[in-house]
Amino acid sequence: MNHAGTNDITTSKQLRSWVESANDPLCDFPIQNLPYGVFRTQDRGPRAGVAIGHLVLDLHVLAEARLLPAEARLFAQASLNAFIAAGRQTWRGVREAVSSLLEAGNARLRDDSALREKAFVRQDEATMLLPVEVPGYTDFYSSKEHATNVGMMFRDAKNALLPNWLEIPIGYNGRASSVVVSGTPVRRPKGQVKLPDQERPVFTACRKLDIELETGFIIGVPNELGTPIPCADAEAHIFGMVLLNDWSARDLQAWEYVPLGPFNAKTFATTISPWIVTLDALEPFRTAQPMQSPQPLEYLQHSGEHAFDIHLEVRMTPAGGSRASTIARTNFKHMYWSMAQQLAHHTVSGCNTRVGDLMGSGTISGPTPESFGSLLELTWNGKDPLTLETGERRAFVEDGDRMTLAGWCQGDGYRIGFGECAGTILPAA
Numbered sequence: 048m049n050h051a052g053t054n055d056i057t058t059s060k061q062l063r064s065w066v067e068s069a070n071d072p073l074c075d076f077p078i079q080n081l082p083y084g085v086f087r088t089q090d091r092g093p094r095a096g097v098a099i100g101h102l103v104l105d106l107h108v109l110a111e112a113r114l115l116p117a118e119a120r121l122f123a124q125a126s127l128n129a130f131i132a133a134g135r136q137t138w139r140g141v142r143e144a145v146s147s148l149l150e151a152g153n154a155r156l157r158d159d160s161a162l163r164e165k166a167f168v169r170q171d172e173a174t175m176l177l178p179v180e181v182p183g184y185t186d187f188y189s190s191k192e193h194a195t196n197v198g199m200m201f202r203d204a205k206n207a208l209l210p211n212w213l214e215i216p217i218g219y220n221g222r223a224s225s226v227v228v229s230g231t232p233v234r235r236p237k238g239q240v241k242l243p244d245q246e247r248p249v250f251t252a253c254r255k256l257d258i259e260l261e262t263g264f265i266i267g268v269p270n271e272l273g274t275p276i277p278c279a280d281a282e283a284h285i286f287g288m289v290l291l292n293d294w295s296a297r298d299l300q301a302w303e304y305v306p307l308g309p310f311n312a313k314t315f316a317t318t319i320s321p322w323i324v325t326l327d328a329l330e331p332f333r334t335a336q337p338m339q340s341p342q343p344l345e346y347l348q349h350s351g352e353h354a355f356d357i358h359l360e361v362r363m364t365p366a367g368g369s370r371a372s373t374i375a376r377t378n379f380k381h382m383y384w385s386m387a388q389q390l391a392h393h394t395v396s397g398c399n400t401r402v403g404d405l406m407g408s409g410t411i412s413g414p415t416p417e418s419f420g421s422l423l424e425l426t427w428n429g430k431d432p433l434t435l436e437t438g439e440r441r442a443f444v445e446d447g448d449r450m451t452l453a454g455w456c457q458g459d460g461y462r463i464g465f466g467e468c469a470g471t472i473l474p475a476a
């Protein structure tokens with residue numbers, strides 16, 4: 048089902064804004080995007096905003112001026128949860144109102160200098176906060192290329208994919224408390240590492256710190272305990288998407304993950320980008336997902352197109368350096384299991400979801416070695432270190448290194464960008 052409607056005026060490529068920076072073809076935040084986030088400044092408490100060009104539009108100011116079809120209190124909060132809980136009609140109404148107010152020919156806000164002064168903040172003067180309070184975080188494992196690479200490394204090439212992988216969108220329940228917003232420093236974890244030549248593990252700082260290039264989707268419409276979400280309806284439960292870095296301690300993971308999956312190797316931090324890009328904004332970039340064989344069981348079937356054409360990049364800035372090297376380029380459309388299938392599978396047991404729940408895609412790796420979404424794969428478990436453009440060599444992430452994920456949908460003369468999902472590694476405590 049196409050829930051946004053293909054004739055949605057807010058995504059028309061003809062739209063232009065009177066905010067000139069939004070019309071730059073390389074800007075992440077044109078008028079067609081309008082992602083939601085939460086910010087504060089020196090003189091404004093936490094509140095909801097929309098990114099437009101190099102600015103943030105303060106939704107609380109707009110609602111107080113009675114320019115939005117939603118109560119102002121929904122926007123004067125430290126998270127978007129109350130606004131999201133108001134429902135899809137409210138999200139659509141606010142999106143349409145904001146789109147109209149920012150449209151080049153609309154004089155209402157453009158020519159009201161007093162209101163304009165109050166309603167905008169420069170992005171470089173705003174501190175972005177975690178956009179949602181995350182009640183639950185689940186991480187999937189839905190890239191066939193990633194699962195195959197990991198299987199080849201840790202099992203054998205002939206049996207790289209376990210037999211359940213093609214039947215189930217594999218996932219596990221992650222840790223919500225350590226989800227942080229882009230820019231938050233990440234402390235290198237310590238834990239148990241089992242070295243091959245020793246009988247017992249040692250307690251040490253992680254020596255194989257890695258990233259995982261992922262996207263995440265945010266639950267907008269929850270389901271009740273005992274009531275699964277059908278695959279065909281699943282996208283209507285999604286508020287929007289973010290970039291997600293599932294930081295991973297590979298040496299801790301290798302020792303702890305049998306038999307119940309990763310634990311402390313993943314609990315120390317998960318970074319998300321601050322702007323939530325709505326499915327409405329992504330609608331023009333809908334595309335077909337890879338052919339699924341065997342055909343999934345009936346509860347995992349949906350018709351139509353359920354992948355999205357989102358370019359993704361991983362950039363690494365070595366400690367003390369000022370220049371980032373792009374170390375991987377891939378695309379979300381390679382994902383074998385769709386978000387709808389992930390959500391249908393997650394809830395088919397009767398598991399409920401809550402507003403703000405975060406669902407990670409799993410590492411997104413493409414078909415070529417340059418498109419792998421983790422250092423584990425890019426360096427083949429450290430055996431083949433990368434050489435950055437500035438000359439440094441890296442097998443894994445070192446203290447002081449900054450890792451940045453970027454993503455965008457390429458339109459005709461504009462892009463629907465996600466902004467950055469970045470974090471710098473601090474030495475172990």
Ligand code: CA
Pocket residue numbers: 186187259261293407409410
């Ligand atoms: Ca992951």
